[in-house]
Amino acid sequence: MIRLKVNGSEKAFDGDPQMPLLWYLRDELGLYGAKYGCGVGLCGACTVHIGGRATRSCITTMSAASGAEVTTIEGISQKGLHPVQKSWIRLNVPQCGYCQAGQIMQAIALLDSNRRPTDDDIDKAMAGNICRCGTYQRIRAAIKAAAEERA
């Protein structure tokens, strides 16, 4: 039996320990914020936080997530809008929106560890998150705006 915490609540799982966390969140818990995009950790659509660190849930097995404290976009939203979400809305970042939960989770983790990221910092931190609609310029602006708001 694998035990973990998801958005603050205790969960237990007795299925395939090799199953990625992403499919547990989606198919078992019905938490659909983290998205499937590539299954191999190349696109970032599945990004969640484990212990506050941005993590690709599509390549994190349930056995690796044992004992973890997992936060998904739903967990962020349940505390009201995060400054990153607010600046995402203000700067009208999303187009289709599919990758944006992952982008937002990645950006929150970046700002938690770096209060005033430079362009280079943003390029490095966000390099793993693909947006096919091409909203990168607004993502960059929204991260900077959120950083300023928090400063």
Added chain:
Amino acid sequence: MNTISNVSRRAFLRGVFSAGALVLGVSLAPETLLAEADNRSKGDPRGAVFQPNVFVAIEPDGTVRIVAHRSEMGTGIRTSLPLVLADELDADWDRVKIDQAIGDPRYGSQDTDGSRSIRGFFDTMRECGATARIMLLTAAARQWNVPQSECEARLHTIVHLPTGRKLGYGELATAASSLPVPPRSDLRFKPSAKWRYIGKWIPGYDLRDICEGKPVFGMDARVDGMLYASVEHPPVLGGRVKSVDDKAALSVPGVRKTVAIAPFTPPCGFQPLGGIAVVADNTWAAFQGRQKLNIEWDNGPNESYDSEKYKQELRATSRQPGKVMRSAGDVDAVFAKGGRIVEAEYYVPLLAHASMEPPVAVADFRGDRVTVWTPTQDPQAVQETIAGLMGINPENVTCHVTLLGGAFGRKSKPDYAVEAAMLSKAVGRPVKVVWSREDDIRFDYYNSVAAMYLKAALDGKGRPIAWLQRSTFPPISSLFEIDAVYGGPGHLGQGWTDIPFDIANLRVENGAARAHIRIGWLRSVANIYHAFAVQSFADELAHASGRDPLEYVLDLIGPPRIVNLEGVRYPNYGASYQQYPIDTGRLRRVLEIAAEKSGWARRKNGGGTGWGLAVHRSFVTYVATVVQVEVDDKGQIRIPRVDTAVDAGTVVDPQFVKAQFEGAAVFGTAVARTGEISVSKGAVEQANFFDYPLPRIAEAPYQTNVYIVESEAPPGGVGEPGVPPFVPALCNAVYAATGIRVRDLPLAKVNLASRKAA
């Protein structure tokens, strides 16, 4: 002509809207169909199960409900079309609720492609809003017993001007619902100066939900009791299962069964590819089971398809005389005279859509009915294709349209939704089919590979006196006709037969090519390769003549005029040529604006820095793009700045428009830098983002500035027109930076480190 009907009392609306709501429907399909639907629902013992073709309903509580009948894939259309209606109604946007339409032929075409939703429905939405407003005015005037001319609509209320009395829309809805629809001649539209929403930034209807991770994409659709499926498709188009051993697959925990999906009967159209599906308790188990399948394939005749060999065939065809699609003057006579002749060949490979959300669908098949939830650009194609292949009535297929996690044309084809319906029927439970990224990349409907040959004879100033262009590509029509080898007029009208240059001797040709893979629409379609060839060649000729590309391209376009396409089969993206002609004045203007805003006149090329430009009209919108590029010693490129000028006529939401052109620069970067699907032994060689890479944040243009030309011309498209000029503008910039001319895409295959002095 559209007919607006007061359908408030129609039987089929019961239970959909509150009693006493004012409901106006627009019949885009004949009125008789609506009457039939009404009768059918009356006779249906289970009650009305379908949605009517309603565009607006005003509930007694004041809620205004507007149907979005087009699919939302990121362009903002689900917001902007209802916004047009709300503006003309003078509704309070905060009290508008949007209902996403299911598939229904009574909406007219719902196929959300071709950048034509605003163009096609702007007037309809305004008429519907104006009609509802007048009915509310009439209802108020009657209630107060005053002349209607003393009343005015003001943000969700009707005001009696002399006395200041007010009635809310909700209070008037029931009275208005018993009024006849005013004739079109009575409609008075707001002047554009009074538009409340059109031309302003109104946030997308789903914006906040998206940022909170709430909205339902196709990947998030869920039905109680559903199973999950993943399909192993034949690696080669037209392949069949010779034998299958599913023992190991069935032993994977959570796997329930395997189901064979029959191979398609050619032509492939929108049919599933066939193969073996693994049905399981969750997505992961289905994926795992699939990997354990042991299948022997009969690959069929397309096994000999090799993209490198095919490239050489396309090139060879383009060097030979082709089918003449447009001809003016006598190109051959000028070429025969000799003088200064320039020739060049260009090549663009197959491209995949790779939307972030792979194809996915949930279907629930019961009796002779099926309900589908899927991210589709064309819910009616879902209905028709499922009905046709499963032998049921299209009306028995209900297609719910979720949000689309990107689409770019891929989700106009419903093969994946058909798989879900077939599998649900086979297992007797709702089934969700999830395509993996690998499935998405390997089994796409690819943008056509194309080889272009161009030849020009130049006068003493370097201006072409004769111009020949020949394009060869397997056409999209090969999906529907096995023997199709030539491009149709619509396909060729994308940047080829509509070349706007002012050249006396001009010939446009098309060579024949047979398809060995599924070819389909991808954002901008044939404009991608045609604009690449024409705008690269124009740049080559400018440099060959020692002239500034800006001045040279303006000279090629010639004086402001309407391009005469008499005798050319040119569908003009389905728009009337009279209303949407090719206006070279507008083409010149966007180019001048983009050049001016970019600082073109002050540019400094060379030493790894370069500027390039291109201008192109597509989807009846005019776009010019200037790209600045930096190429380092290793040949790596960086795009610090892009300036794009857009004349799309009347613009509904400028924020959405800007976003589309910012995104188009990134999409164009993907096409130019790394876009290539290759095929060996009939099978696609790429699989995921490691071998079909997309631009990441540092590789995308750092800053894309979009300038929207203010215009009262009728609206054009905005989703697609940004991509075609971007690609040649980037390659022209690479030339300016390095002296290396890129004629074969993608750039990733060109060694840009061997920089020459530009």
